[in-house]
Amino acid sequence: MKVLLVFAHPERRSLNGALRDVAVAELEAQGHEVRVSDLYADGWKSEVDRADFPSWPEGERFAAGAASKQAFAEGTLTADVKAEIEKLLWADTLILQFPLWWYTMPAILKGWVDRVFAYGFAYGVGEHSDKRWGDRFGEGTLAGKRAMLLVTVGGWEEHYSPRGINGPIEDLLFPINHGILYYPGYEVLPPHVVYRVDRFKDADFEREAEQLRERMRTLATTVPIRYRRQNFGDYLIPAMTLRPELGEPEARGFALHVDATPTV
């Protein structure tokens, strides 16, 4: 297996840094190839702006989507973005590792998504018509690959439970898992979340390290989240609403988009 780990923590000598080492060591012990994009170490630029598109005409009104489409098609994306796209195409498994800051990823990782997930690469792919709304949510450039979040959280697991005050962790991560990873085609594995990291002790670390090693050993066999595919009958197109007969009639919210029917 070829694994790309994108690391979004400002301190290498941190719990996140130690967990990264555990993950990489276990993957390599299993014979997998591993590459790491260390966004802070690489001085990753977070903001989508005109400088990302050197071929966009000076003085012309800047339109990020159109500029991204043109630059991807012409091969004029900047070198840092091209390098990340090349790594995404190389890897069959992607791991995004980050501390949960304000209930989502740090800005530097959002900036990696905003800049690397180009038009024509991660979105705007395939036929757009009344019958088909692009190759996304189950299809796309990255279909056939797997992705997984590795997240550290300061609070307690209960605080992120179904009735916890922060909201359920799977709902908080839905915009990432479904909207960023499933969108361009990844099969998304359940996230690996490490809680209470603000008061971590040595004994906690060994327990967490072993759980993480187990996740790394089972990367290829873990059952992905069963998000519903867009273009295979579950949704009315172009309204893009779930067919009335699917899901519980009164149900709403993110859980609707996970197929909960029993598997054979």
Add this chain to the structure above:
Amino acid sequence: MKVLLVFAHPERRSLNGALRDVAVAELEAQGHEVRVSDLYADGWKSEVDRADFPSWPEGERFAAGAASKQAFAEGTLTADVKAEIEKLLWADTLILQFPLWWYTMPAILKGWVDRVFAYGFAYGVGEHSDKRWGDRFGEGTLAGKRAMLLVTVGGWEEHYSPRGINGPIEDLLFPINHGILYYPGYEVLPPHVVYRVDRFKDADFEREAEQLRERMRTLATTVPIRYRRQNFGDYLIPAMTLRPELGEPEARGFALHVDATPTV
């Protein structure tokens, strides 16, 4: 009223720029004072890193939370962050304006949150004990103020409806409205969302401009989202789970944290 609008779009001559002008003009016509933080124009730095904390000892392992706490307490945050904190304290209403990119805010605005919402200012405020988990979710430094999102979206409103494929817009925005704005004390107004902006025509603009003007005229009177307060009995502390008798027994997800009981 004193209004701070934080603008997170890379092109001033954009639909977002035009909507910003509409909002500011209407607010000023109503006699309100308006300040704008234009993150791209100001060259906002998005990444939380060691450079944000000049007084953090060189060579010492960098801990973002501890560094933020120390710098806020000692008054050694960087000038750009201090200026934003000053504006937040000045304003009684905050508007965050951004295009929805990958189902959340652009990196530059997440970086504004990550850097400006300092420990001791926006989190880590108040008593933390088995009975009380800080002044947050209904209390905090920014209590008594109002906040609102102004968001542009490429897709259709149906795609973000209760059964839409992207997930309901109120759930996608929950981590921002509840986790970033309600957390430090803001009363959060329902967001103003402009859909289908990729194919906007002149006629669309006038209709949308008038709807936005109406929101600006009613900023002070619009009923906030009725998120549940943390420290006033709805939650079990320290588990921070909603009391079993509240909400529908089978309910789960973000909607639980909005009080849906009829008002008198």
